[in-house]
Amino acid sequence: MSRSGEFELIRRFLAPLATAAGAGGLEDDAALLDAPEGKRRLAVTTDTMVEGVHFPPDGPPSLIARRLLRSNLSDLAAMAARPEGYLLNLALSERIDDPWLEAFAAGLAADQEEFGISLLGGDTVGTPGALTLTVTAFGSASTPVRRSGATPGDLVFVTGPVGDGYFGLKAVRGEMEAPRLAERYWLPSPRFGAAEGATAAADISDGLVADLGHICHASGVAAVIDLEAVPLSAEVAALGAQARLDSLTGGDDYELVFTAPRSTAIAVGRIVSGEGVTVLDGAGQPVALARQGYRHD
Template sequence: MSTQRPGEDSLIARFFAPLAAEGGLGLKDDAACLSPTPGHDLVLTTDALVETVHFLPGDPAGTIARKALGVNVSDLAAKGADPKGFLLSLALPEDWTVGWLEAFATGLGEAARDFSCPLLGGDTVKARGALTLSVTAIGEVPAGRMVRRTTARPGDLICVTGTIGDAALGLRLRSSPFWATALSPAERDFLADRYLNPRPRHRLAHAIRDNAHAAMDVSDGLAGDLAKMLRVSGVSGIVETGDVPLSGAARKAVDADPDLLDRVMTGGDDYEILCTVPERNLDRLRKEADTVGIGLSVIGRVVPGSDPPVFRTGGIERRYDVGSFSHF
């Protein structure tokens, strides 16, 4: 197999055109053409990933691709939107290789199929600095049905999917912390994979749309993202820390180093759905989550007020003064 670098047109035809949906026009035009389903609104989201900020040098190319698409599909899921497709902008560093791009395209194609979110178009350029990529994902919801983050109401139950803190601990494992010795190889691999390969909860989008008052995905840490959602909704909340769902691996890590609990509550890259749900809808939402194999936990309740949410452990209450992750 030749390792000679193709030119831009050949690069697009070889690696990305096979991934394109019909609306991408074979990636032979300057734009895609997408017709929303009649009676639906489009939902658009975009995220950029930069080497050393969102992933580390040496991370597998396929996992970088999967993460780039997954974090955007996660945003769509929290809005109750079904994926329709995505645009990719890729700035390759000067030392890129054909082998790296093959692995990236393979991972991207697998993610697009898994998330039912095909490629529509994009741009590929050369960067003089770090590898940088940006995905814009497009979804749709029935008109007027997008789930906002600004509409949590007092009395709502605070719910979260999956487990919290795995990705943050998976990243921390790279520094060989002492608590890692308490975990089995399989548990360490599980945490590492949760950091590298987000699991967007797109199969729960319909249920979120039908049952939640407010929702967002947990990308920048549970404590900070919950505070953000409640603040813009004009309310506060109480969380029972013991009800926050932890995987077996995360639980063993926290048992070995109790200080890790703060990392679990504030660490990012979970890409679970955080939502507020009227109590009357809980059983229906939980049943639908069970149907698609996604865990759902009630961790607290929305209350009136303007203070950051309280995290309660037994008789001890605390508010995290660390906000969600910010680039600036």
């Protein structure tokens, strides 16, 4: 292994990412974050990913970086927030060397460019255990959308095909041949703008049924999903009926599910009074689900 010490590592790989003035070149005890003019409210979210638990060991470092960052940005999108910047905590296992870090930083740089954000600060340590990565992302949220605002009569929408992440992970693991799905696993697209004006929203990283269930729980309502209205990509649709069900409960998707009173867009379900999420088939009959959703834990 050849790895720079902490200060050298920060200087070489991380300081170039800290383009915002508030990052202070990563030289201060804390970063400074200004709430945008007229928007004093910040949305803050954080995700920790452990190698072998949340992403495959020996995955490409640039894609590990971008997926980690995008999963946090997706949480901001679910709150109808706009991305401002992020912190990065690295607990580096012994196998991580400078070429790995260089590729990891290049992935972050690409997505900083794409989403117009800057690294603001963080912490870098060594660990005798598994590589552990944490991103904390900040967004401005003048009119944040929470999970608790759904009411009976609202319709339920998703922002794109469901199941690409679930089957994408199978493709990454070599269990099926689907390069586009593998890319969707590694590079989810945060749906900025989609949740604006919604009564409630969440990203579906735990699966559509589970995350709509979180909305229902927080809102004190129930939901009914029309199985045949749920959009699937062509690759997933071609896998058959069981794949359609698995797509509703599989994890690793980063589309949003949101509720709104009415829309010209096509709804996948509706909010009703009661508890829980029910899926109806084309004949209007409830579908039995083997599980509600995915948990890494």
